[in-house]
Amino acid sequence: MQKNSSSIKSSTDILKQAIQFIGQHNITAIPINYTVSYEYCRGHHVLLRQAIDQAIVNKQPITNEAIQGWFDAFLLGYDLSELNKSHLDLNNIVDQLASTTTQAEEDVNQYDTSLKECKDELNETLDTSSLSSIVSSLLTSTTAMQIAMEQMKQQITASQCEIASLQDRLALVTIEAVTDPLTGLANRKGLSMAINESLSTALQSKNYPCLLLLDIDYFKKINDSFGHLVGDKAIKILADTLKKQLKGKDTAARYGGEEFAILLPETDLQNAWKVGENIRRVVESLRITRSNNHEEVFRMTISIGIARYQANQSINDLIELADNALYQSKNTGRNRVTIFETKL
Structure with missing residues (x-):
């Protein structure tokens, strides 16, 4: 102990x-x-x-x-799982609080025993000296009990404050660990977690997810011509568009730089293509303007590659196939959606 x-x-x-x-x-x-x-x-x-x-x-x-x-x-x-140690620390504080409560319960039981003993003695004698001794014993036990309860109260209050503070900080750390700070979308770690979660059910039903990889066409030219602030604005606008177009258990992530990913659980290639094509058309219709005068700066387009998980694949295999389809879109004119087709 x-x-x-x-x-x-x-x-x-x-x-x-x-x-x-x-x-x-x-x-x-x-x-x-x-x-x-x-x-x-x-x-x-x-x-x-x-x-x-x-x-x-x-x-x-x-x-x-x-x-x-x-x-x-x-x-x-x-590994990010080391952050779990912080949660264990929080659990330890809770355990410590439980231990304090248990000790207080034991003190209460001891006090109750003392009262019963005094009651028995009172029933047996009315001698003045004995009565004085019993009262003194009661006072001593009561004082000890008051001290124990006050200590418990202080410990509980301190523990509650610690727990509240740690929970707030750990919640922030946990969210940040899987979130891209610029867009608010999932980051690579968050995407990986979403894929693993999707596969955990798909492996039973055989209804596998599709992965879309997409990036902004000519993004380097956008940065070079208009500056990184405009480039960041384009990234944020695309992220907001993805949030509006997806639903349910779909997950959008910023995969890195101007590249994004979309996970569509339990979706076949045909429906995944429809989602991708709809997003492409919406993005194509957007107008990127300057914040100060709303002057149109450029029109953004995206290229998309799609692959569907196959039995016995690794997550890296799925990402590589979607990436191959993405580069096919870029190499055949950009602003299009390409499905990775397995060649038999």
Whole structure:
């Protein structure tokens, strides 16, 4: 029990230290920054600790770029599932609270036993000295009980505050871990999770999902001609369009740069093509304008590639086939939808 209590305190303390470290150095609360901060405070990665300590000694700002460098150097390969440790820490606090409540219950039972003993003694004697002793014993037990209950109240209040704070922060970290910050769509990790979830049911029903990969045509030219702000605006507009066109369990993700992905669970190639073609037409009709004067800057088009999951494929296989179809769309004139057809 002592060892478990020590472990709970240790994990909770590390979590507090990591959150405090992020606040002290004005670090952006994104998953990689949280992971590096937590590992720094935990102290298991000696080289990571030395590198960050040296930066602090040299009064170097702890920027997102610096943290990304430390992550690549010392923690590359660190799986996102490590964030689950934070949830375990939260559960440990709950366990600690439950333990405190159990102890209070034992104290109440002990107090109840003391009262019964005093009652029995009162029934047996009315001697003045004995009565005084019984009253004194009751007062002592009552005082001890009051102290125990006050301690429990303080512990519960503190634990509730900790839990609320950690839940808020962990909810933010969890969402950010699977969300693209520019568009609000799923990121690669979020897409991977959605594909895995879809396949978990599709493997039973054999009604497999389709994957659409799409990107903005001539996006580099857009950035070079009009600047990155306009490029970002085009990305956001496309993301908003995808959100409006999809429904149900469909998942839209920003796959990287100007490339997006759409997962259509339990959808055949014909219906996936209809979805893709509808999105292509909607995007083609959009007008990208300047924010200050609403002057039309350019008209955006997209190219789309579609593949459907086949039995015994890996997720990477599915992505590669959709990517091949995408490049076929781009190599045959752009602004079109291409289905990857398996050649027999």
